[in-house]
Amino acid sequence: MVARNSDDKLIHRPLSPHIQVYRWPISMALSIGHRITGVGLGIGTLLLTWWLVAAAVSNEAFDRVQWFLGSPIGLLLLFGWSAALFFHFFAGLRHLAWDAGYGFEKPWYDRTGWAVVIATVVATLLLWIVGLAAW
Amino acid sequence: MAKAPQIDIMRSPLGRARGLGAAKAGAVHWWVQRLTSLALVPLTLWFLCAVIRLLGATRDDVVYWMAGPLPIVLLIALVIATFHHLQAGLQVVIEDYVHHDWLRIGSVLLVKGLSVLLALACIVAVLRLGL
Numbered sequence: 001m002v003a004r005n006s007d008d009k010l011i012h013r014p015l016s017p018h019i020q021v022y023r024w025p026i027s028m029a030l031s032i033g034h035r036i037t038g039v040g041l042g043i044g045t046l047l048l049t050w051w052l053v054a055a056a057v058s059n060e061a062f063d064r065v066q067w068f069l070g071s072p073i074g075l076l077l078l079f080g081w082s083a084a085l086f087f088h089f090f091a092g093l094r095h096l097a098w099d100a101g102y103g104f105e106k107p108w109y110d111r112t113g114w115a116v117v118i119a120t121v122v123a124t125l126l127l128w129i130v131g132l133a134a135w
Numbered sequence: 136m137a138k139a140p141q142i143d144i145m146r147s148p149l150g151r152a153r154g155l156g157a158a159k160a161g162a163v164h165w166w167v168q169r170l171t172s173l174a175l176v177p178l179t180l181w182f183l184c185a186v187i188r189l190l191g192a193t194r195d196d197v198v199y200w201m202a203g204p205l206p207i208v209l210l211i212a213l214v215i216a217t218f219h220h221l222q223a224g225l226q227v228v229i230e231d232y233v234h235h236d237w238l239r240i241g242s243v244l245l246v247k248g249l250s251v252l253l254a255l256a257c258i259v260a261v262l263r264l265g266l
Contacts, residue, residue, distance in 0.1 A: 048217075093176070
């Protein structure tokens with residue numbers, strides 16, 4: 001960064017290293033993951049809106065949305081939506097625990113982080129096993 | 136007599152009593168995100184059960200299911216909590232990454248407006264189906 005020193009001379013100021021030079025601990029990955037899944041779920045609400053509005057409009061509109069959700073692209077979107085939802089759900093519970101004042105100690109910080117990852121994988125797989133069996 | 140201890144605070148007594156801070160809205164935004172997330176914990180679990188139940192459902196199945204007293208109320212609650220939570224979260228994301236004033240204000244307002252419209256579309260659809 002270019003700035004002026006006290007003698008009004010232009011100098012290069014040192015910059016603190018940005019995120020790309022750090023090793024990624026689990027907490028960093030989960031933090032940005034919470035944001036990304038949040039934004040992703042926002043896009044997912046478009047699917048929910050489409051489904052509800054189509055169901056309210058006509059048989060043809062409803063058949064179309066059901067056909068799309070059952071297509072390979074639709075299933076992929078639903079899988080991504082469910083994984084993002086579970087991640088945001090479990091990471092959100094972790095945030096609520098912090099807000100209540102719990103879980104800040106270093107070992108617990110990492111442990112609950114991995115618990116979020118494992119819970120997300122297990123819950124997503126379980127949902128799809130139950131879902132595909134019920135379908 | 137000793138003088139009462141005193142600390143210098145730049146904020147006026149009225150400003151301190153109002154507790155609105157530099158953001159001029161106090162902790163409302165923070166609370167909205169927490170309260171909606173708390174509400175969404177049970178609502179999301181219920182919604183996932185509903186989704187599994189309605190897999191491969193026909194439109195008649197959906198209408199029959201939604202006419203029950205519980206689904207119609209919980210679905211509307213879910214829609215309100217979801218979109219309220221969504222616009223609050225997206226606002227923070229936009230405020231963090233968009234540094235150009237008008238672009239930031241514009242996109243925040245756009246997100247809020249779209250959230251309201253989508254939520255209304257969902258609610259009207261649920262009422263049409265369930266009533």
